[in-house]
Amino acid sequence: MRTLIIIPAYNEEGSILTTIEDIRTYAPDVDFVVINDCSTDNTKEILMQAGANVVNLPINLGIGGGVQTGYQYALENGYDIAIQFDGDGQHMAEYLHDLMAPIERGEANITIGSRFIKKEGFQSSALRRFGIVFLSGLIKMLCGVRVHDVTSGMRAADRKMIALYAENYAQDYPEPEAIVAANLxxxxxEEIPVQMRERQSGKSSIHSLKSIYYMIKVSIALAAYRITHRRVKS
Amino acid sequence: MIDWKLQVVVSIGMLFYFFVLIYFLKKKQLTTKYALLWIFAGVVMFVMVLFPQILTFFAGIFGFDVPANMLFAVIFFCIFVLLIFLTSVATKLNDRVTKLTQSVALLEKRVRELEQQTASDKKEEETV
Structure with a gap:
């Protein structure tokens, strides 16, 4: 099975090379593509110099648009599995194969790397954790699936989901909404227990001050999505 | 103070408003970002319809002769703010389209020159 790792990156000059090194160490057999979301720092130059596989977006689209570009790339190049992996160094490449395994075995269509199953490694702030628990409950209520780490950007998708996401991917709050979309x-x-690191450099695109505002907006967006989309009968 | 028949008519109007909103959301002609705005506006209006005392109360405080005047004033104000917001969205979109166009044009040049280069390389190979 051909697998692609999608690395969305916006202003990650401090961590993008170590991220690629991490992947090359634990998954040297897997292809990857960095989606440079019109970074304003030296991310592009650093990547060009390293000769990495890069797609440079001409304008900034945000995490949703960036990751979706990766899915389109995966679709166009016929990959069987696509993995989302953050370019800020928070994700750990040693779990990549764990993430791929259930899909390779045909047990799941989507696997999500979850920090909260074994509760090891960086657990994020208390406020964030509360928000994640809330969203997890909301998603359970809206479509019946229980996912513990709803905002985890470390996930893998099979061919069917690659095609789905390439066509439609939430632009504003992709991680939770993508779960609802997949379920419908x-x-x-399937969730895989993983550990993550704390952000080493650069700035998160979700500031802690805006967390509550984010939570309200996401909840309404998820409800709106559920109301306006039908469940596909298999 | 407010005729119950009017409340019923406006309530039906509000339901229609929400249906239109959901229709546009379904058809993906409204991003959730802007939909939130309209949902919020709809909720506020619905509350006003169900509890017109709120309007009368605030109209009295601010010195409006008739509650309806305050309603219109508020609505007009909101529309102006919304229009300013929309023009800013249009500006941002315009900027992005400009950048995209420039990017495409420069890419076209590179591709064209690459094609010419490959074509002339091939010609050289054939003549050798």
Missing amino acids: AGAVI
């Missing part, structure tokens, strides 16, 4: 499309979602 009939996907089997």
Whole structure:
């Protein structure tokens, strides 16, 4: 099975090379593509110099648009599995194969790397954790699937989901909404226990001050999505 | 103070408003970002319809002769703010389209020159 790692990157000059090194160490057999979301720092130059596989977006699209570009790339190049992996160094490449395994075995369509199953490694702030628990409950209520780490950007998708996401991917709050979208499309979602690191450099695109505002907006967006989309009968 | 028949008519109007909103959301002609705005506006209006005392109360405080005047004033104000916001969205979109166009044009040049280069390389190979 051909696998592609999608690395969305916006202003990650401090961590993008170490991220690629991490991947080359634990998954040297897997292809990757960095989606440079019109970074304003030296991310592009650093990547060009390293000769990495890069797609440079001409304008900034945000995490949703960036990751979706990766899915389109995966679709166009016929990959069987696509993995989302952050370019800021928070994700750990040693779990990549764990993430791929259930899909390779045909047990799941989507796998999500979850920090909260074994509760090891960086657990994020208390406020964030509360928000994640809330969203997890909301998603359970809206479409019946229980996912513990709803905002985890470390996830893998099979061919069917690659095609789905390439066509439609939430632009504003992709991680939780993508779970609902997948579930409504009939996907089997499995969570894999992983550890993550704390952000080493650069700035998160979700500031802690805006967390509550984010939470309200996401909740309404998820509800709106559920109301306006039908569940596909398999 | 407010005729119950009017409340019923406006309530039906509000339901229609929400249906239109959901229709546009379904057809993906409204991003959730802007939909939130309209949902919020709809909720506020619905509350006003169900509890017109709120309007009368605030109209009295601010010195409006008739509650309806305050309603219109508020609505007009909101529309102006919304229009300013929309023009800013249009500006941002315009900027992005400009950048995209420039990017495409420069790419076209590179591709064209690459094609010419490959074509002339091939010609050289054939003549050798």
